[in-house]
Amino acid sequence: MKKLALHWKILIGMFLGLAFGFGMMFVSGGKEFVVDWINPLGTIFVKLLKLIAIPLILASLIKGISDLKDISKFRDIGLRTIGIYVFTTVIAITIGLLLVNVLQPGNGVSDETIAKLTETYASDSGVQSKIAEATRQKESGPLQFLVDMVPDNAIKAMGENKSMLQVIFFTILFGISMLLIGEKSAAPLKNFFDSLNDVVLKMVDLIMLTAPVAVFALLANVVVSSGDPDLLLALLKYAGVVVLGLVLMIVFYVIVVSSYTKKNPFWFLKEISPAQLLAFSTSSSAATLPVTMERVEEHIGVDKEVSSFVLPVGATINMDGTSLYQGVAAVFIAQALGHDLTLGSQLTIVLTALLASIGSAAVPGAGMVMLVIVLEAIGFPADKLAIGLALIFAVDRPLDMCRTVVNVTGDATVSMMVAKSVGKLGKPKVKDWDDHYEEVK
């Protein structure tokens, strides 16, 4: 029998997880059962993915830079990457703002719904912690993000998944220095990191064998942890506008892939789909990163020299889905609470959402922290912030899942564009977990 493709297995796991979660809502003690006995499987999977993120960035970026053999090529790739990331993010925010202004989802929300949402969520610890985190981030100076990017202890940076940009910084410096000591002296290190890179990618293959079960657990848990269905329904129009925007963003990527890279966009979507499905299930582009890298390199054919830089940087600074959501959410909250927005305020949203998406961590719910900063930038009264966030909190998790798919797809698309522009988009070279199994079993 032909083996079922991975994305089908994951999809089946997701549907069964959703169905199981719904079923357990009607069983007494079902919710607790899912939380205590099913959810840990998902948590273990996410931890496994995060476990290999730092070694993967280290090995693959060093391999990528040392394979380039030329520092100017690296500079070229770097500049193009940042330029295209800014470009796609501005497109995303513009799509979000256009939709929310035309469809006006905030104007139909009744006072009663606002009161109910405020009562349920305004003092919720989730909402309050997002506001506190945003205040903490805002207090730092404008160049703090650059200061934060430079580690003062390489080992400590590698011990902390949050310090991904610091690890990237150290690794680039390391890789460039390896080029500068000459091929002969660098050979032992190069061999070591090449081999480490192969090992870590094999670990991704092994971990992915458990993905169908893990997504089952993750989605069952999302269902049993979701809020009051009435409140979810009240926010349907708002959620619909965000989802419509995200779909349009995927259409934009499809157009770019077919017109610029001249590849079949449906093939692209199929090959990248396991990463998208994991992004949806985990709500974290950082956790998905190892899978995104594996898919883009082995199944799409982007050279490591490009993907090893573009994808880890993209996971932390390029969040098209998140910035689109921030644009829609900010205007929706303003509409619902009767806060007038001028054209100037809308332009401020473009700028702050752009900076916010660069500053957002690639973890679940991070987009909402930055939304607070966007709201403050357009002069939204501080005392109403909690009410504003309460309005959208009920649907944040499902929207987070959807926007993370777009974040990951955006990174993959940009890596193809950069690869194409520097002649590094080649043929796929698929490796399976059991390629050498016969020799060692």
Ligand code: ASP
């Ligand atoms: N969860 C998103 C990500 O990891 C960030 C966000 O929008 O909250 O990409």
